[in-house]
Amino acid sequence: MASDWDAAAVRGLHDELVSLYGPAERDGEHGSDAAEPGEGVRQLVTTILSQNVADENTRRASENLFATYADFEAIEDAPHDELADVINVAGLPDTKAERIQRSLGAVREETGGAYSLAFLDALPADDAKAWLTDIKGIGPKTASVVLNFHFGKPTMAVDTHVERVSKRFGLVPDSASNARVHDLLDEIIPDGLKYPLHVLLIRHGREHCTARSPDCDNPVCDRHCDCQGC
Ligand code: SF4
Structure with missing residues (x-):
């Protein structure tokens, strides 16, 4: 552990961020693919679309995608160039089309034909994250969004x-890679605070x-901050 932060200190930080910005609450209860077949896959596809692009472009690309194709099978089977064109507004259309089709293929193969991530619900968070990040193009952020936002897992x-x-507060070392920051924050942030701190740290950022003029x-x-950026 490279950080001096413990769970009590993280709770204190959370409470002070809440005092500044108000509580971060989820829109609703987390989902389950058992109750809502395909919703987890939809979250995965939408999160791939959201990689490195603004929310508004993600929304437009997602609307185009689900208005164009009747189901996940049609998306997986679509000609690559056609799919890339449909999601073009999300940027990196060739890369994202490839990632979406590869992910849908991985889900279908894992389940024996269904486009459902319900099996992830039964796995421990680390195993579920490992399954997702084994898919080429699915990194820890995309996996954590799907598992935390949709399944309510502590990622x-x-x-x-x-x-x-997190680096400026000293929660994690400056030198940590993005993947390492995921692992360290998963360790030091109490499970129930992972979603609210995700929201509150983004708000603070x-x-x-x-980045340039804090x-x-x-x-x-x-x-909480004695960093050199001040
Ligand atoms: S750089 Fe400034 S705004 Fe950012 S964490 Fe440090 S004191 Fe806060």
Whole structure:
């Protein structure tokens, strides 16, 4: 463990972020593919579309995709260039089309024909994450989003804001790779705080701890940050 942060300190940080921004609540209960067949796969496909692009473009690409194809089988079987064109607004269309079709193929093969991630619900978080990240093009962030947002599993999704703020707070070492930051935050953040801290650290990264000109004059940083960025 490279960090001095323990669970009590992380809880304190969470509480102070809540004081500054308000609580981070989920839109609803997490899902289960047993109850809603295919919803986990839909989350996976949408998360692939969201890689390195703004939310609005993800939304438009997702709408195009699910309006164009009747089901996941049609998406997997679509001609590559056609699919890339349909999701073009999400950027990196060739790469994302390949990742989507590869992922759908992996799910279908694992289940023996169904496009459902229900089997992940029964696995421990680490095993479920390992299954997803074994698919080429699915990294720890995409896997953690699917497992935490859809299945409610204790996996911390680390985007660029979460990684930057976590490093400046000293939650993780500056030198840690993105994959290592995922592992370290999964270790030190109590399970029930993984989703709210994901949301709150992004908010802090957008509103105060921006990449180029951080606004360090805020009560959370007064207490928690002694980084060199101030
Ligand atoms: S003190 Fe400044 S650089 Fe450090 S975490 Fe806060 S906003 Fe970021």
